[in-house]
Amino acid sequence: MLRYVLxxxxxxxxxxxxxxxxxxxxxxxxxxDPIIVMAGERGMTQERYDELVVQFGFDRPILAQYxxxxxxxxxxxxxxxxxxxxxxxxxxxxxxxxxxxLSICAMIFAVALGxxxxxxxxxxxxxxxxxxxMSTALVGYSMPIFWWALLLIIVFSGNLGWTPVSGRIDLLYxxxxxxxxxxxxxLISGQDGAFTSAVRHLILPTIVLGTIPLAVIARQTRSAMLxxxxxxxxxTARAKGLPPGRINGxxxxxxxxxxxxxxxxxxxxxxxxxxxxxxxxxxxxGIGKWMVDSIFRRDYPVVQGGLLLIAVMVMVVNLTVDLLYxxxxxxxxxx
Amino acid sequence: xxxxxxxxxxxxxxxxxxxxxxxxxxxxxxxxxxxLAIVGESGSGKSVSMLALMGLLPWTAKVTADEMIFDGxxxxxxxxxxxxxxxxxxxxxxxxxxxxxxxxxxTVGFQIREALRIHLGMDRKAAQARALELFDLVGIPDPExxxxxxxxQMSGGMNQRVMIAMAxxxxxxxxxxxxxxxxxxVTIQAQILDLLVRLRDETGMGLVLITHDMGVVAxxxxxxxxxxxxxxxxxxxxxxxxxxPHHPYTSALLAALPERATDKRLPTIPGVVPGQFDRPQGCLxxxxxxxxxxxxxxxxxxxxxxxxGLARCHYPLNxxxxxxx
Ligand SMILES: Nc1ncnc2c1ncn2[C@@H]1O[C@H](COP(=O)(O)OP(=O)(O)OP(=O)(O)O)[C@@H](O)[C@H]1O
Ligand code: SF4
Ligand SMILES: [Mg+2]
Numbered sequence: 001m002l003r004y005v006l007x008x009x010x011x012x013x014x015x016x017x018x019x020x021x022x023x024x025x026x027x028x029x030x031x032x033d034p035i036i037v038m039a040g041e042r043g044m045t046q047e048r049y050d051e052l053v054v055q056f057g058f059d060r061p062i063l064a065q066y067x068x069x070x071x072x073x074x075x076x077x078x079x080x081x082x083x084x085x086x087x088x089x090x091x092x093x094x095x096x097x098x099x100x101x102l103s104i105c106a107m108i109f110a111v112a113l114g115x116x117x118x119x120x121x122x123x124x125x126x127x128x129x130x131x132x133x134m135s136t137a138l139v140g141y142s143m144p145i146f147w148w149a150l151l152l153i154i155v156f157s158g159n160l161g162w163t164p165v166s167g168r169i170d171l172l173y174x175x176x177x178x179x180x181x182x183x184x185x186x187l188i189s190g191q192d193g194a195f196t197s198a199v200r201h202l203i204l205p206t207i208v209l210g211t212i213p214l215a216v217i218a219r220q221t222r223s224a225m226l227x228x229x230x231x232x233x234x235x236t237a238r239a240k241g242l243p244p245g246r247i248n249g250x251x252x253x254x255x256x257x258x259x260x261x262x263x264x265x266x267x268x269x270x271x272x273x274x275x276x277x278x279x280x281x282x283x284x285x286g287i288g289k290w291m292v293d294s295i296f297r298r299d300y301p302v303v304q305g306g307l308l309l310i311a312v313m314v315m316v317v318n319l320t321v322d323l324l325y326x327x328x329x330x331x332x333x334x335x
Numbered sequence: 336x337x338x339x340x341x342x343x344x345x346x347x348x349x350x351x352x353x354x355x356x357x358x359x360x361x362x363x364x365x366x367x368x369x370x371l372a373i374v375g376e377s378g379s380g381k382s383v384s385m386l387a388l389m390g391l392l393p394w395t396a397k398v399t400a401d402e403m404i405f406d407g408x409x410x411x412x413x414x415x416x417x418x419x420x421x422x423x424x425x426x427x428x429x430x431x432x433x434x435x436x437x438x439x440x441x442t443v444g445f446q447i448r449e450a451l452r453i454h455l456g457m458d459r460k461a462a463q464a465r466a467l468e469l470f471d472l473v474g475i476p477d478p479e480x481x482x483x484x485x486x487x488q489m490s491g492g493m494n495q496r497v498m499i500a501m502a503x504x505x506x507x508x509x510x511x512x513x514x515x516x517x518x519x520x521v522t523i524q525a526q527i528l529d530l531l532v533r534l535r536d537e538t539g540m541g542l543v544l545i546t547h548d549m550g551v552v553a554x555x556x557x558x559x560x561x562x563x564x565x566x567x568x569x570x571x572x573x574x575x576x577x578x579x580p581h582h583p584y585t586s587a588l589l590a591a592l593p594e595r596a597t598d599k600r601l602p603t604i605p606g607v608v609p610g611q612f613d614r615p616q617g618c619l620x621x622x623x624x625x626x627x628x629x630x631x632x633x634x635x636x637x638x639x640x641x642x643x644g645l646a647r648c649h650y651p652l653n654x655x656x657x658x659x660x
Contacts, residue, residue, distance in 0.1 A: 251438055
């Protein structure tokens with residue numbers, strides 16, 4: 001098991017360096033000069049411009065700039081935002097809980113519905129429930145996020161007035177951040193209706209962000225279950241006279257979970273990408289919206305740092321998934 | 336009344352190429368303490384007939400039988416729930432591939448205790464004690480440690496012992512062993528067969544042994560049922576069958592035995608078992624039968640009397656012995 005863990009970690013560092021390179025290059029490839037963008041419509045004098053070029057280090061060779069950046073990163077310094085002048089690190093962690101809260105809710109939504117849906121579909125293979133579910137999943141998977149979001153907003157916020165359109169909580173409520181998670185903070189605050197308001201703000205973004213992972217998980221669970229149900233050990237379980245619930249829910253699902261967990265891990269990447277759009281649509285103050293805004297402002301350190309932190313998170317999640325495998329599938333653990 | 340009584344058992348699969356009759360009007364009887372061998376080439380419906388009895392066929396299979404009576408219960412007329420009370424308890428089965436027949440995600444101990452808890456309602460402690468006892472019985476050394484092992488940590492032979500321990504855990508009245516040794520080394524094969532016969536002797540259970548191997552049949556079985564292309568073509572006690580087979584197919588199988596071969600080359604029966612699309616009209620063995628004539632090719636033979644081993648043949652062999660005796 002230890003060797004397994006170490007071998008997973010060994011792949012971590014090269015990937016990390018690669019990501020710093022890509023995030024550094026990505027924003028510089030985009031046309032547009034951060035200093036001009038900063039100056040805005042007022043413009044600026046040539047002297048002031050030259051001064052800023054030196055201050056930001058843009059006069060130095062590009063490789064030297066990368067080297068500075070990389071050594072900074074390795075010492076835990078992601079630089080300061082050009083716009084707010086605050087450390088990228090601080091900004092990221094101020095906004096991250098909002099994204100995390102939304103992503104966790106979306107994932108719970110996707111797993112809680114996707115797993116049972118996939119299992120039931122596999123048990124009713126080819127029947128009405130299976131067909132309906134799988135075509136719905138296909139639609140859910142191919143639906144553009146922004147369109148789906150707008151549709152839900154029009155129906156549930158516009159026509160029915162059930163849910164709010166933007167933000168994390170009604171402006172009526174104000175309390176300090178304790179955990180950064182609105183659901184928890186609103187409860188701690190003890191204010192009447194704060195929690196309900198937070199929940200109502202979460203519903204639509206959660207559904208929008210969770211739809212694609214939900215579809216993917218349901219389909220993967222179904223196909224993994226179908227494959228496992230044809231295995232010899234399932235026949236053995238039936239030959240033992242075990243009830244179907246136990247055969248499907250324990251003997252089959254435990255084996256089917258192995259590929260499903262991979263897919264759940266991989267969806268975390270998709271989820272963060274989806275969060276960028278979802279947060280923009282619902283004005284959700286998380287890192288997705290922050291990144292989009294920063295790209296428009298050509299705020300190099302924020303975009304670089306944000307990309308890097310997101311990538312590291314995806315990597316950590318994938319690592320966790322690899323380790324989870326070991327727990328679920330004893331064959332890997334003992335190798 | 337015999338322990339198992341099958342009458343007119345047929346199984347049809349719905350396939351993309353139409354319906355396929357994998358088991359065709361099979362009658363079988365097994366008594367307590369009996370060892371019945373079912374032999375026949377690949378594709379003769381040996382496994383499918385026993386899986387039908389266990390209720391383990393996929394939904395594409397349509398099972399029909401006039402009688403499917405086990406221990407006084409007609410299984411074909413029972414609900415799935417009622418059947419589960421019998422299958423795995425009084426009626427157990429082990430399979431050809433011990434490595435893939437055990438669930439890789441659970442320890443073998445868990446998989447044995449599970450059967451005990453479900454059928455006999457044992458608590459954890461009692462189940463553990465019984466599992467230890469069973470491992471001892473099937474000859475697994477160091478049972479305490481082995482119970483904690485996962486299937487992939489043990490050899491094929493050990494896994495087959497685990498499967499046997501699991502199958503006999505609730506003291507079944509009938510154990511069906513579907514080619515239990517085919518996937519194992521030769522030395523291990525003999526051990527597993529010895530174990531099965533010993534367990535039969537000790538517990539008095541009936542044993543159905545499916546195999547291709549006539550050598551195994553000669554050593555272990557009391558009665559032999561010979562199957563071909565879904566049909567039972569002959570049934571006799573083991574000695575008379577070897578001495579005077581009545582069906583040409585049985586005779587060909589015996590001629591294929593290495594000990595009997597006169598030639599250096601191992602004789603095999605020319606041709607293959609007819610599959611879904613090339614079943615002949617008359618006797619199913621006619622394309623390969625050295626005695627076949629036009630009558631055989633047109634009219635399917637019905638089983639003959641018990642004195643002719645119930646042979647499905649128009650021209651049974653070794654009839655002179657019957658006349659002589
Ligand atoms: N699920 C299924 N769907 C369609 N046909 C099947 C199915 N299972 C088995 N068959 C067919 O039924 C026939 C009998 O198969 P069976 O497995 O009983 O043969 P067998 O006598 O046990 O052979 P072997 O010695 O290879 O185990 C074969 O022709 C096989 O292709
Ligand atoms: S009926 Fe004819 S073809 Fe069939 S086994 Fe007998 S002799 Fe051969
Ligand atoms: Mg078989």
